[in-house]
Amino acid sequence: MEKIKLGGSSLEASRIVLGCMRIADMEDRALAEHINRAIELGINLFDHADIYGDGECERKFSKVLTSEVNREDILLQSKCGIRHAGDSNRKEDQYYDLSKDYILDSVDGILERLGTDYLDLLMLHRPDALMEPGEIAEAFDRLHDSGKVRHFGLSNFHTTQFDFVQKHTDHKLVTNQVQFGVGAPHMINSRMQANTPFEGAGDRDGGLLEHSRLNDVTLQAWSPFHYGYFEGIIMDDPKYRTLNDVLEDIGHSHGLTKNAVAVAWILRHPANMQTIIGTTNTSRLEDIAKAGDITLSREEWYRIYKAAGHMLP
Numbered sequence: 484m485e486k487i488k489l490g491g492s493s494l495e496a497s498r499i500v501l502g503c504m505r506i507a508d509m510e511d512r513a514l515a516e517h518i519n520r521a522i523e524l525g526i527n528l529f530d531h532a533d534i535y536g537d538g539e540c541e542r543k544f545s546k547v548l549t550s551e552v553n554r555e556d557i558l559l560q561s562k563c564g565i566r567h568a569g570d571s572n573r574k575e576d577q578y579y580d581l582s583k584d585y586i587l588d589s590v591d592g593i594l595e596r597l598g599t600d601y602l603d604l605l606m607l608h609r610p611d612a613l614m615e616p617g618e619i620a621e622a623f624d625r626l627h628d629s630g631k632v633r634h635f636g637l638s639n640f641h642t643t644q645f646d647f648v649q650k651h652t653d654h655k656l657v658t659n660q661v662q663f664g665v666g667a668p669h670m671i672n673s674r675m676q677a678n679t680p681f682e683g684a685g686d687r688d689g690g691l692l693e694h695s696r697l698n699d700v701t702l703q704a705w706s707p708f709h710y711g712y713f714e715g716i717i718m719d720d721p722k723y724r725t726l727n728d729v730l731e732d733i734g735h736s737h738g739l740t741k742n743a744v745a746v747a748w749i750l751r752h753p754a755n756m757q758t759i760i761g762t763t764n765t766s767r768l769e770d771i772a773k774a775g776d777i778t779l780s781r782e783e784w785y786r787i788y789k790a791a792g793h794m795l796p
Contacts, residue, residue, distance in 0.1 A: 484497050484498065484499065484524060484525025484526065484772065484775045485497070485498050485775055486498070486525075486527070487701065487755055487757070489604070489634070489636075489657045489658055489701045490634075490636070490655060490656070490657025490658055490699055490700050490701045491655070491657070491699040492634050492655065492657045494558060494603055494604065494633075494634055494657065496527060496528040496558055496757065497525055497526045497527050497528055497757075497775075498750055498756075498757050498758065498775050499526055499746070499757065499758055499760055499771070499772060499774070499775060500526065500528045500529070500530050500703065500757050500758065500759045500760065501518070501521045501526050501528070501529050501530065501759075501760060501761075501768070502530045502705070502759040502760060502761035503529055503530060503531050503535060503540050503541075503544055503761075504530075504532070504535045504536075504540065504761050505540075505761055505763050506536070506540050506543050506544065506763060507535070507536030507539040507540050507543055509543065509763055511543070511546055511547075514543060514544075514546075514547055515546075515547045515550070515551045516765065517763065517765050517768070518544075518547050518551065518552065519547075519551060519552070520765050520768065520769070521768060522552070522556070522557065524768070524769065524772040525772070525775075526772065527556070527557050527558055528557070528558040528559075528560065528603075528757075529544070529557060529558070529559055529560070530560055530561075530703075530759050531544065531559065531560065531561040531562070531593070531597070532561055532562035532563070532565075532608055533561060533562070533563045533565075533589050533592060533593050533596075534565050534567075534608070537572050538592065538596050541561070541593060541596035541597045542596045544597060545596060545597050545598035545599075548597065548598055548599065549598055554599055558603040558604070559597060559599060559602055559603055559604075560602065560603060560604035560605070560606060560636075560658075561593045561597070561602055561604075561605060561606075562605070562606045562607065562608040562638055562660075563585070563586060563589035563590065563593065563605070563607065563608060564579055564580060564581050564585075564586070564589070564607045564608040564609055564611060565577055565578075565579060565580075565608050565609060566578055566579070566580045566585070579608075579609050579610070579611035579612070579613075580611060581607055581610075581611035581613075581614040581618075581619055582614075582615070582618055583618035583619070583621050583622040586607075586619065586622040586626075587622055587625060587626065590602070590605060590626055590631055590632060591631075594631060600630070600631070601630055601631055601632065601633060602631065602632045602633065603633050603634060604632075604633070604634045604635070604636055604657070604658065605626065605632045605634075605635055605636070606635070606636040606637055606638045606658060606660060607619070607636075607637050607638060607640075607648075608638050608639070609638065609639050610637075610639065610640050610641065610644045614648075616647055616648050616650065616651035616652070617651055619648055619651065619652065620651045620652040620653075623635055623652050623654050624652075624653075624654075627654060634654075634655075634657050635652070635654050635655075635656055635657070636656050636657050636658030636659065636660070636700075636701075637656055637658070637659050637660075638658075638659065638660035638661075638703075639659075639660065639661060639662075640659055641688055641689050642688065642689030642690055642691060642694040643689055645659060645694065645700070649698075656700065657700065657701060658700065658701045658702070658703055659691065659695060659700055659701075659702055659703070660702075660703040660705055660759070661688070661691060661702055661703070661704065661705070662704070662705055662706055662709070662712075663702070663704035663705075663707070663749065663756070664704060664706065664707035664708060664709065664710075664717075664745065664748075664749060665707075665717065665726065665745055665748050665749075665787055665788065665791045666708065666709055666710030666711070666716075666717040666723070666791060667706070667709060667710055667711065667712075668788070668791075668793060669687055669688070670687075670688050670690075670691045670692050671692065671752075671788075671793075672684075672793060673685060673686045673687065673688075673690075674690070674692060674693070675793075675795065675796070676794070676796055679796050681794070681796065683793070683794065692752075692754055695754055696753075696754055701755070701756070701757060702754055702756045702757070703756065703757045703758075703759055704749050704756050704757065704758045704759065705759045706759075706761075707745060707746055707749055707758050707759070707760070708742065708745060710722075710723070717745070717791070718741055718742065718745075723791065723792075725790045725792075726787070726790040726791045726792075727741060728790070729786055729787055729790040730744045730745060730787065730790075733779070733783050733786070733787065737777050738773075739770070739773055739774065739777065740770045740771070740773075742767065742770060742771050743770050743771050743772075743773050743774040744774070744779075744787070745787075746758050746760070746771050746774035747774040747775075747777055747778075747779050748779060748784060748787050748788075750774060750775065751778060751779045751784050758774075
């Protein structure tokens with residue numbers, strides 16, 4: 484599988500990333516086989532967050548890391564900054580905290596749960612309206628100087644927020660993890676429909692695509708099969724019947740499943756994005772990994788885009 488250097492750093496990572504948000508309920512043996520198969524497929528980057536399974540996903544992964552995997556053969560990234568009030572784990576009790584102390588405490592917890600001495604990449608999970616960039620910079624310095632974190636990035640940050648944090652730290656921010664896929668191509672729609680009165684022309688992210696390419700930041704696309712904000716999955720949804728027909732037709736010509744074609748659509752964009760795949764089904768992962776073996780034509784790319792209901796002015 485093709486690998487890229489994240490944000491111009493020394494981190495050489497696979498274009499497809501295995502997301503570990505749903506692994507808490509997997510049996511240990513099944514998880515070990517799943518991770519080992521991912522590595523065999525060329526996937527070397529594994530995505531975590533301290534809130535996934537309330538830390539259980541990291542604990543489960545550590546068992547495989549201890550017994551099955553050479554730590555130096557893989558890259559680990561995790562995210563922090565989302566908290567829950569008291570002992571609650573309900574969505575409505577969430578709040579954001581990017582204070583220096585919380586970042587430092589979170590990383591200590593992540594490392595302990597993962598059973599590793601360092602993270603290859605730490606990302607701040609969501610922008611905190613109360614964040615102080617100077618505190619973030621101090622936390623980054625301490626984490627880097629102690630060897631606990633080697634590289635840093637952000638997740639779901641608007642371009643101006645991204646630049647605001649970058650201005651205050653000497654550490655290059657190498658990633659921005661964002662929602663993107665054929666069912667949620669907001670950052671493409673606003674550019675394609677620029678200088679029009681259409682609803683899709685609304686700029687909600689400050690030009691993330693151009694920002695990432697101008698500043699050598701790697702975008703990591705999460706939830707590549709969702710539409711809206713977790714409203715549903717495009718695959719086999721009656722709202723996306725035309726899209727499914729097109730994905731199947733193009734997939735047939737390339738020997739790919741519809742899932743793989745949807746990922747190939749993301750990988751085709753010249754921004755050189757990564758795609759985070761959160762499946763716990765190893766066969767599905769094997770199918771999706773084939774997306775890295777083909778390059779969609781321009782005609783195929785636009786055919787998929789329009790079949791999802793997105794307009795060209």
